[in-house]
Amino acid sequence: MMNIAQYLDSTYLKTPAQSGLSNEETLQLDKELAQEAIDNSIFAVMIRPDYVADIKKYIQERNSNVAVGTVIGFHEGTYSIDEKLEEASQAIEDGADELDFVINYSAYLKGDVVLVKEEFVKCTQLGLQNKKVVKWIIEIAALTDEQIADITRNISTWAEENFTENDLPNIFVKSSTGFYQTEGGKPNGATFEGIKIMLDNAGKLPVKAAGGVRTPEDAEKMINLGVKRIGTSSAMALIKNESSSEGY
Numbered sequence: 500m501m502n503i504a505q506y507l508d509s510t511y512l513k514t515p516a517q518s519g520l521s522n523e524e525t526l527q528l529d530k531e532l533a534q535e536a537i538d539n540s541i542f543a544v545m546i547r548p549d550y551v552a553d554i555k556k557y558i559q560e561r562n563s564n565v566a567v568g569t570v571i572g573f574h575e576g577t578y579s580i581d582e583k584l585e586e587a588s589q590a591i592e593d594g595a596d597e598l599d600f601v602i603n604y605s606a607y608l609k610g611d612v613v614l615v616k617e618e619f620v621k622c623t624q625l626g627l628q629n630k631k632v633v634k635w636i637i638e639i640a641a642l643t644d645e646q647i648a649d650i651t652r653n654i655s656t657w658a659e660e661n662f663t664e665n666d667l668p669n670i671f672v673k674s675s676t677g678f679y680q681t682e683g684g685k686p687n688g689a690t691f692e693g694i695k696i697m698l699d700n701a702g703k704l705p706v707k708a709a710g711g712v713r714t715p716e717d718a719e720k721m722i723n724l725g726v727k728r729i730g731t732s733s734a735m736a737l738i739k740n741e742s743s744s745e746g747y
């Protein structure tokens with residue numbers, strides 16, 4: 500059994516409106532996530548922007564180096580570039596180490612690649628200037644195989660054109676939000692096929708698989724394929740070598 504904890508972003512991204520929990524209860528849950536991450540050498544916690552400052556403080560007070568990640572433009576990716584920059588700036592100020600942006604895949608699907616490139620360059624620049632890891636969620640469930648290949652290739656090309664060789668390991672392409680509504684029981688998250696297409700087209704950029712990773716076997720398979728990070732709301736089940744039907 501490989502040690503998968505160091506690959507994991509242990510994730511809780513439901514808003515109080517989605518979960519029915521209060522703000523306080525959500526923060527409490529995020530603290531539990533952080534404590535589990537500290538106790539089990541999990542790489543990062545991935546939480547909503549509203550909770551970043553408190554969770555960063557919680558982790559720092561415990562002298563841990565668990566990273567704090569948050570999501571920007573979540574979960575539909577249709578925020579304007581300025582809104583994404585503003586949300587990311589606030590998250591940086593609050594102490595986030597990693598910024599997972601949802602790319603404007605709706606604009607991409609409408610053919611507005613110019614806008615998508617502009618948001619990629621500006622938002623990535625902001626993150627890297629502040630020494631943050633930046634990830635771009637492409638929402639593979641919304642795309643055909645050809646589109647997954649194309650958008651991944653585009654991101655890789657834009658990264659190589661606009662950033663240095665040293666920056667590239669800090670710019671991830673990420674598969675899914677885990678929140679996309681699919682029809683007919685289709686998986687809404689990371690599929691092996693989708694991840695393979697991303698890996699084949701990401702060039703020097705690392706790939707993060709996220710969404711629906713529920714068993715240690717699937718996590719190991721993703722890692723063996725070549726992903727550098729896995730986002731999951733079932734982190735503890737994976738570490739304890741259990742399966743989980745549903746995450747947090």
Ligand SMILES: O=C[C@H](O)COP(=O)(O)O
Binds near residue numbers: 709731732747
């Ligand atoms: O970004 C990560 C995903 O939201 C995690 O998805 P999941 O809840 O299906 O594990």
